[in-house]
Amino acid sequence: MSLNAAPATPDGVPNWTLHDPAANRFYQLSWAAFEILSRWPLGEAEAIAAVVNEETTLDVEAADVVALAQFLAEHHLTVAATPADTARLNEAAARRRLSLPKWLLNNYLFLRVPLVRPMPFLRRASPWIGFVYRPGFWWFTLGVAALGLYLVTRQWDSFAHTFRAYTSWQGLLGLGVALSFAKVLHELGHAFTAYRHGCRVPTMGIALLVLWPVLYTDTNEAWKLPSRRARLQIGAAGVLAELMLAAYATLLWNFLPDGPLRAGVFMLATSTWLVTLAINASPFTRFDGYYLLSDWLNVPNLHERTFALGRWWLRERLFGFGDAPPEPLPERHRRFLIGFALATWLYRFVLFLAIALLVFHFFFRALGLLLMAVEIGWFLVLPIARELAVWWRRRGELRWQRATVRTAILAGLLALVLLVPWQGAVRAPAVLGQALAQTVYTPRPARLRELAVREGGQVAAGALLAQLESPELDYQLKRAEQDAARLQWQVEQQPFDDELRALGPALRKRWETARATVAGYRAEQARLSLRAPFAGRVVDLDPTLHPGEWLKGGEALLGVVGGDGVKGNAFVGEAALPRLQPGQRVTFLASLPEQQDVHCTVSGIDRLNLAALDEASVASVYGGEIPSLRRPDGTLAPLESTFRVRFDGCDRKQALPRESDGRVAIAGESRSLLGRGVRWLGAIARREAGF
Structure with missing residues (x-):
């Protein structure tokens, strides 16, 4: 073991650092502990305390000597010479032996795997990099960074789109090599600086941070350095090495041709050092920022x-x-x-x-x-x-x-x-519309042949709204009718023809199948005649529609509203669902301030999670509250579990000119915040576990 001077306390009291090389641990000793250890050969606590008090200005008691002896023994810093010492060491070893589950709990979050002993390499290479520690080199690097940034500004668009241009495997390989090189240089910065200040660097290797590999360098001997500035230099060397690399990479990017090498240099110039600062500079975890703050505060x-x-x-x-x-x-x-x-x-x-x-x-x-x-x-x-x-x-x-x-x-x-269950209202986005309202969709891809209505026009139940046509469907129907006619003739001639008679009952079954196919095509063709489901008024008709225009299947063509009164749909999350039931009161508050509140009653609750939102106004992509995204087929998919709550029986009897979006307050069952939180966590656990 070795004893080294350590930085004094803020009020000037000296400290010392005791190094245990076997465990590679460091212990900071106070002035009193140092004076006691200096007189350890006296062998008696009372004698040691008396001599310390006589020769220094300290006031030490025998209990202080005994406490220091216990501290040294507990940390295995004394020679084990008695059976009691052996028993103590055996007990400590037994405590350190962990079962496999406990070992995994203690180590899967952060586990070090030493790979190399870098001291021979550091001795050979250190003379060649001495220039890095001279102030002139860093002034030169600052100039390189300024020149590189100036040149980048002259081709900023190309620089900003560099990463997007190299998403091939060659480009990604270049990025990976650049990232690895930056992290190796980071650790070498710590190692060379520690060696320069006289510290031994026993190991370098990989640390598994939640099973994610990161490089590490053992610079624990920095604790024995009395100079706070030296320790700060060791702690900051990794980040400074990456900043230096970023400066030269920024300049180099301007002269390289497009390719994986340029992509890697771009990564060094822009991303690696930012990630390092974001992670390593944090003093809240034991990375570089922690040791820098510890040394700065002493x-x-x-x-x-x-x-x-x-x-x-x-x-x-x-x-x-x-x-x-x-x-x-x-x-x-x-x-x-x-x-x-x-x-x-x-x-x-x-x-x-x-x-x-x-x-x-x-x-x-x-x-x-x-x-x-x-x-x-x-x-x-x-x-x-x-x-x-x-x-x-x-x-x-x-x-x-x-x-x-x-x-x-x-x-x-x-x-x-x-x-206390003080909050019962469930608030959610909602849409209020006519009591009778239906959107008319195109049943299949087709061409508009005739548009028989106009926006705001009144229609009777069953009246023709629009006539579609599909040449493909017409062709399929014609082919099916020809097949059915041919098979019908064969069935009629079967008693008089030996070849047809040999086909037996299968021929009639083929004819029946052909007839069913014809009926299906005719039914599909009949669906191309879009008719009003009830008497009402035409709404949401696209004014740009004209005959001859091709329409997609499932496209909303127009809407029909009718009848008196209103009804609506609210959209709630999974946590609110257990608090709702039919019959509860609903207050609808429209987004438009001039529209009065409407009071209704819950009529139904859909217990199945919505796969798609059919009310675009509540989706986030259209400024609504429900987080959602647009699928390639045009449907709106909610990103969270969303359920529909239907309400009607409203006190408004007049018809609405058009659908109105807003929010509802549903008088749900009152539950405490704690109870709601527990149920919410339980629902998540059941859903994610697949129960």
Whole structure:
């Protein structure tokens, strides 16, 4: 083991770093711990404390010496020479042995696989890259970046469309090689800088981050450096290496011909360093940003210490236990670290939820659901449960005071919001129309031969609206009639012809089939005569329609509305469905402010998820509320589970001039927010598990 000077505390107290090379761990020792270790050969706690107090300005007690000895023993930093030491080591080894499920839980999120020992390579290559650490090189690189950006602006359109131009396998290969090269250079930046400052780099390899491979470099020896600037340089070297690469790639792109190499250089110039900054610069996870912030603040073990402060702050604000802070810090420094702890908890909460969803979608459904539950339980629920257990154990220390009164009031308000079924109305987008309304569609691709109505015209039930024609259908009908006539003649001649008699009953069956085919074609032809389903008024007629125009099958041609009164359809999500039933009151609020509210009653609920929206006004592609997309066939597909709720019996008796979109408030069954949330999660679990 080795003992090295460490940066002093903000108030000037010296620190030391103890390096355990066997475990490659570093321990920061205070001034008092260093003085105690310096007199360790005295062998007695009382003697060590007395000498330290006599020779320094410290005030050390024998209990401090015993506590340091226990710390060293617990971390296996002392020589095991007694049976008690052996038993302690065996117990520690047994604790470290994990069952396979626990090992997977602890390691599938982040697992390191060492691949190379880079020290020989670093020794040989380091003299050749010394120029990189000179200020002149970075001024030159800044000039290269400026020149490259200037040249890019002169052909910006070509630059902006580079990635789109290389989606072939050759282009994607170039992008992959460029990305790999950038990440290798990133890690070499850490390794060379650490070696330059005298640190040993024992391993480099691949870390599996939720089974996704990323490169890593072991630069733990940076902790032994007393210079904060040196540690900051090691932490920032990877990002700086990629920024340097991006500068030269930007300039090089301007001179390369189109091809995979240019696509790879484009990736280096635009994307790789942005991804690195977005991920590595974050101090909330243990990437480069964490170590940079830790060194800048001069706070080793930043997460552990800020989390301890965060837990202390939370307990004091909620319960006022009166505990001393985990460590004495200036008030401004403490507030920053507490805020950082809260931000880190929030970031990790979102991150672990995202990882859980990623794991769920990565594996097949049953295993994905199990792993997602384990992920949420292990990394989110368990830490919260541990903190709640601490609160429960200390319940005897609670006293009525300002903090506990405030907590009780807030807890009561939260319980009221979550547990009391105070909200019953279900609000959803809706469309209100005539009580009798039907859209007339073309039954098949056909040509418009005659348009017998006009917009706003009155029609009687069964009146002709439009006449379509289909030359293809006419040809098929003619062929079928000829086949049927020929088979009929053969059936009539069968008793008098030996060849026809040999066909037996099969001939008559063929004739019957031909007759059925003719009847089918004639029925299809009759459908080309579009007639009014009831007496009413023509609406939504395209004014550009004219005879001779070809129409697609299933195309809306016009609408017919009639009768008095109105009815409508609302579209609700899956979470609201259990709270609805026929007979509930509905209030329709139109989008147009001049239209009065309409009061109706739920008449029916479709329990099947809609495959397509037939009301375009509620779809997001037309400015509606329901997230949807347009399929190639023109139909509108909702992106979320959507169900139709029908309502009628409205208090408006006058006819509407046209359909009106808006929102409805349905007097649904009142349920608490917590109950609705639990049912919503249960519905998702059942749907995704396929139950």
